[in-house]
Amino acid sequence: MGRRPPYGTNMADISKHRQSLFCSDPQSIADYETAMSNAVKAVSNWLKNEKMYTGGSIRELRKTIGSFNPSKQGVGVNQSLDHLVDIFLNPSLKVHHPHSLAHLHCPTMVASQIAEVLINATNQSMDSWDQSPAGSIMEEQLIDWLRQKAGYGQGTSGVFTSGGTQSNLMGILLARDWAVANHWKNEDGSEWSVQENGLPAEALKKLKVVCSENAHFSVQKNMAMMGMGFQSVVTVPTNANAQMDVAELEKTLATLKAEGKIVACIVATAGTTDAGAIDDLKAIRKLADAYQAWLHVDAAWGGALLLSKDFRHLLDGIELTDSITLDFHKHFFQSISCGAFLLRDERNYRFIDYKADYLNSEYDEEHGVPNLVSKSLQTTRRFDALKLWFTLEALGEDLYASMIDHGVKLTKQVEEYIRTTEGLEMLVPTQFAAVLFRVAPEGYPAEFIDALNQNVADELFARGEANIGVTKVGNKQSLKMTTLSPIATLENVKALLALVLAEAERIKDAIANGTYVPPID
Numbered sequence: 368m369g370r371r372p373p374y375g376t377n378m379a380d381i382s383k384h385r386q387s388l389f390c391s392d393p394q395s396i397a398d399y400e401t402a403m404s405n406a407v408k409a410v411s412n413w414l415k416n417e418k419m420y421t422g423g424s425i426r427e428l429r430k431t432i433g434s435f436n437p438s439k440q441g442v443g444v445n446q447s448l449d450h451l452v453d454i455f456l457n458p459s460l461k462v463h464h465p466h467s468l469a470h471l472h473c474p475t476m477v478a479s480q481i482a483e484v485l486i487n488a489t490n491q492s493m494d495s496w497d498q499s500p501a502g503s504i505m506e507e508q509l510i511d512w513l514r515q516k517a518g519y520g521q522g523t524s525g526v527f528t529s530g531g532t533q534s535n536l537m538g539i540l541l542a543r544d545w546a547v548a549n550h551w552k553n554e555d556g557s558e559w560s561v562q563e564n565g566l567p568a569e570a571l572k573k574l575k576v577v578c579s580e581n582a583h584f585s586v587q588k589n590m591a592m593m594g595m596g597f598q599s600v601v602t603v604p605t606n607a608n609a610q611m612d613v614a615e616l617e618k619t620l621a622t623l624k625a626e627g628k629i630v631a632c633i634v635a636t637a638g639t640t641d642a643g644a645i646d647d648l649k650a651i652r653k654l655a656d657a658y659q660a661w662l663h664v665d666a667a668w669g670g671a672l673l674l675s676k677d678f679r680h681l682l683d684g685i686e687l688t689d690s691i692t693l694d695f696h697k698h699f700f701q702s703i704s705c706g707a708f709l710l711r712d713e714r715n716y717r718f719i720d721y722k723a724d725y726l727n728s729e730y731d732e733e734h735g736v737p738n739l740v741s742k743s744l745q746t747t748r749r750f751d752a753l754k755l756w757f758t759l760e761a762l763g764e765d766l767y768a769s770m771i772d773h774g775v776k777l778t779k780q781v782e783e784y785i786r787t788t789e790g791l792e793m794l795v796p797t798q799f800a801a802v803l804f805r806v807a808p809e810g811y812p813a814e815f816i817d818a819l820n821q822n823v824a825d826e827l828f829a830r831g832e833a834n835i836g837v838t839k840v841g842n843k844q845s846l847k848m849t850t851l852s853p854i855a856t857l858e859n860v861k862a863l864l865a866l867v868l869a870e871a872e873r874i875k876d877a878i879a880n881g882t883y884v885p886p887i888d
């Protein structure tokens with residue numbers, strides 16, 4: 368009694384472990400094949416159901432899902448899969464549905480889905496060559512290809528990321544530390560290293576990042592995470608096309624200089640999240656040079672035009688930037704996550720270089736072992752690059768370009784249609800694949816139009832008819848359609864707008880006379 372058995376005497380029967388683990392066990396392989404084929408069938412059935420969304424209201428969906436209560440015994444893979452098909456797969460939003468266009472949230476390529484099977488099965492990790500031998504080399508090749516598309520020239524300076532937020536963080540972080548190295552010296556005259564010493568005390572108030580007021584909020588969030596606070600971000604007003612106003616940028620830069628500030632970085636945007644506006648990269652580069660600032664371009668959305676046949680010129684000047692954010696899980700139709708960061712001059716990677724003896728030793732580096740960990744903020748990292756590789760190789764550039772350009776062309780047609788349809792109003796001229804508009808029935812009191820637009824969108828979602836975005840343009844409540852789908856047609860959008868108008872008609876009087884109950888409650 369009370370005596371513990373020596374180690375090793377009560378080991379579990381590992382045959383069950385082997386069956387549950389993804390490994391060479393024959394039963395494990397057989398179970399994998401069966402369950403995968405069941406999962407694929409369930410997904411196919413879900414695809415065949417034409418309804419955009421079937422989950423109902425938040426309250427209804429909470430009831431469907433219930434609480435999480437795993438048992439001691441487990442129910443087995445098959446039974447659990449059936450349950451998850453019911454509570455997760457079937458009530459999930461169909462992002463490929465032509466009425467699902469609220470966000471920069473894309474339908475995905477078949478090649479991307481198949482690549483995910485290989486990515487997950489192999490579970491390679493990109494932080495060292497011996498954890499992803501083929502993957503490391505392939506990612507470097509793809510980065511090289513992307514650099515050339517962007518006009519950066521050959522090289523491997525860049526890395527796949529979890530998305531735009533992380534890529535923006537990399538650009539802004541490198542820019543800040545580069546600016547500090549340029550402007551602050553140690554006593555022996557060598558450049559100040561933020562990585563070693565942290566920020567010089569005066570840098571906190573002196574260094575600024577400048578972007579347009581339509582830039583993505585991750586600029587502010589990232590500066591806050593970097594310890595600089597929102598105060599370090601100066602926003603420039605936009606012009607009537609929602610682009611950074613270059614004359615205003617010039618004024619802002621001059622004012623900051625006169626105040627003794629240092630602009631570390633200008634963040635231009637190629638494809639603002641709401642309006643899809645693409646800043647004038649060439650003009651901004653000139654100003655960045657005049658003020659010795661780093662130019663980062665957030666091309667999370669617009670970067671897809673690198674492949675475009677008809678709209679590539681909208682990115683003219685991207686080759687002149689210092690760093691680029693790309694997101695493939697937006698207008699490149701890759702599954703989440705898939706993004707990249709490109710750095711024009713690889714020497715600037717020195718600001719985040721870090722040697723871990725067990726991952727990227729000097730010995731390995733001397734022998735040319737691919738070293739991706741020092742190009743990334745992440746350590747363990749997925750081989751997401753395979754999805755883009757597979758898609759490009761399978762489809763070819765022409766079909767890919769056609770799928771990217773479709774949405775941009777459709778957007779022009781939709782704009783024309785809205786301009787000529789009574790009861791609808793365009794709020795910003797379209798440039799890329801976003802439509803900012805609102806419903807405004809003739810003679811309807813102006814003070815209720817904002818509420819009307821919000822509730823039309825909420826009603827259509829709750830019934831599973833459509834997912835339309837709601838945002839603000841100036842102080843106006845706006846509806847938003849992100850028309851990037853390569854399979855949506857003008858007829859689809861007309862049908863959607865007919866629903867919008869009918870819904871507005873149905874609820875507008877109740878809103879105006881105060882008897883309306885929103886579906887979100």
Ligand SMILES: *Cc1c(COP(=O)(O)O)cnc(C)c1O
Binds near residue numbers: 531666706
């Ligand atoms: C979506 C988006 C981001 C953020 O990217 P994530 O992949 O969601 O992190 C950044 N910038 C722009 C312009 C975006 O549209």
